Amino acid sequence: xxxxxxxxxxxxxxxxxxxxxxxxxxxxxxxxxxxxxxxxxxxxxxxxxxxxxxxxxxxxxxxxxxxxxxxxxxxxxxxxxxxxxxxxxxxxxxxxxxxxxxxxxxxxxxxxxxxxxxxxxxxxxxxxxxxxxxxxxxxxxxxxxxxxxxxxxxxxxxxxxxxxxxxxxxxxxxxxxxxxxxxxxxxxxxxxxxxxxxxxxxxxxxxxxxxxxxxxxxxxxxxxxxxxxxxxxxxxxxxxxxxxxxxxxxxxxxxxxxxxxxxxxxxxxxxxxxxxxxxxxxxxxxxxxxxxxxxxxxxxxxxxxxxxxxxxxxxxxxxxxxxxxxxxxxxxxxxxxxxxxxxxxxxxxxxxxxxxxxxxxxxxxxxxxxxxxxxxxxxxxxxxxxxxxxxxxxxxxxxxxxxxxxxxxxxxxxxxxxxxxxxxxxxxx
Numbered sequence: 001x002x003x004x005x006x007x008x009x010x011x012x013x014x015x016x017x018x019x020x021x022x023x024x025x026x027x028x029x030x031x032x033x034x035x036x037x038x039x040x041x042x043x044x045x046x047x048x049x050x051x052x053x054x055x056x057x058x059x060x061x062x063x064x065x066x067x068x069x070x071x072x073x074x075x076x077x078x079x080x081x082x083x084x085x086x087x088x089x090x091x092x093x094x095x096x097x098x099x100x101x102x103x104x105x106x107x108x109x110x111x112x113x114x115x116x117x118x119x120x121x122x123x124x125x126x127x128x129x130x131x132x133x134x135x136x137x138x139x140x141x142x143x144x145x146x147x148x149x150x151x152x153x154x155x156x157x158x159x160x161x162x163x164x165x166x167x168x169x170x171x172x173x174x175x176x177x178x179x180x181x182x183x184x185x186x187x188x189x190x191x192x193x194x195x196x197x198x199x200x201x202x203x204x205x206x207x208x209x210x211x212x213x214x215x216x217x218x219x220x221x222x223x224x225x226x227x228x229x230x231x232x233x234x235x236x237x238x239x240x241x242x243x244x245x246x247x248x249x250x251x252x253x254x255x256x257x258x259x260x261x262x263x264x265x266x267x268x269x270x271x272x273x274x275x276x277x278x279x280x281x282x283x284x285x286x287x288x289x290x291x292x293x294x295x296x297x298x299x300x301x302x303x304x305x306x307x308x309x310x311x312x313x314x315x316x317x318x319x320x321x322x323x324x325x326x327x328x329x330x331x332x333x334x335x336x337x338x339x340x341x342x343x344x345x346x347x348x349x350x351x352x353x354x355x356x357x358x359x360x361x362x363x364x365x366x367x368x369x370x371x372x373x374x375x376x377x378x379x380x381x382x383x384x385x386x387x388x389x390x391x392x393x394x395x396x397x398x399x400x401x402x403x404x405x406x407x408x409x410x411x412x413x414x415x416x417x418x419x420x421x422x423x424x425x426x427x428x429x
């Protein structure tokens with residue numbers, strides 16, 4: 001017999017089915033609560049509300065676990081690369097050698113953007129936010145592929161996925177070049193996914209940029225660690241927009257806008273801003289730490305702790321090693337990076353932070369890595385979006401393939417004025 005939960009209200013008891021996930025997560029199915037009782041639930045921010053059932057990503061925040069399609073993030077970061085992980089996230093299984101070769105070939109085949117799109121970049125001001133450009137240009141991509149390929153056919157959807165994943169890095173790099181007043185650099189056919197992006201970002205018409213292997217590995221791990229993260233704000237946006245049967249491009253463009261918000265994708269930017277304030281004030285790190293600890297202080301320690309992970313962020317452990325590796329290899333002389341490493345050491349050993357489990361999270365290390373690679377701070381959230389692309393694609397596809405899917409339409413508790421009469425303007429005081 002299936003488990004049920006009971007809700008008693010106004011002398012009546014309602015039985016609600018309990019849904020149990022593959023990792024023994026339990027949730028109460030309230031889909032028929034309103035029709036049976038006239039009641040709805042209220043959960044500001046949806047912190048305790050499951051919006052869907054999904055097979056893509058599993059998180060256990062208390063235990064510090066993150067898995068894509070059941071595979072631990074630690075194994076994927078160590079043994080795989082971003083393109084292989086993207087295939088896993090989107091299609092549910094690790095690819096065979098033949099499938100992976102085909103997918104890589106499609107990424108190379110579709111990495112160019114239509115020449116007509118180059119003119120669109122000219123319409124943006126030089127200082128236009130890169131996330132605004134990215135969202136607009138992803139929507140524009142849909143105009144060049146008006147007949148969206150059927151999501152239920154893997155052999156067709158693989159091409160649709162590759163088109164978006166490949167072109168998004170070309171658009172991102174082009175938006176950076178536009179902001180710098182430099183010529184757009186065409187992608188190469190003979191290098192890996194992260195290397196190609198670095199090439200388009202930092203090469204010049206008269207000089208190709210050849211990144212060291214440590215930089216390529218660090219960026220590849222950054223992308224893997226951001227590929228999906230369950231039902232966060234931008235992912236939920238993809239599902240909600242996609243539930244209206246909006247196409248893949250429109251849905252992903254909306255996710256870019258959600259990620260743009262400083263409370264979501266801007267956390268690593270906030271880390272660099274914090275380090276910049278410390279440097280510009282010329283204050284000792286110990287003094288900054290003491291102000292953070294003060295009970296009524298407005299000073300916040302950015303890049304430490306996490307809303308989901310109540311233990312150490314598993315992504316941070318991985319990126320920490322890549323961070324130190326790339327810093328040692330590149331030998332970057334940067335005062336902000338020096339402050340960051342000092343802050344890391346203090347927080348990992350200070351009892352105040354250890355007791356409160358305020359460990360460095362993935363945003364702390366990603367900000368350091370991206371800065372060390374030469375990525376400007378205004379491009380940080382764009383980098384996040386490139387990494388998250390496989391997850392958004394997978395979540396959109398899963399929603400479209402669900403035979404029980406309905407258009408998302410949350411309810412509300414109205415708290416405005418009750419019934420009142422219209423007053424003509426001459427009679428208003």
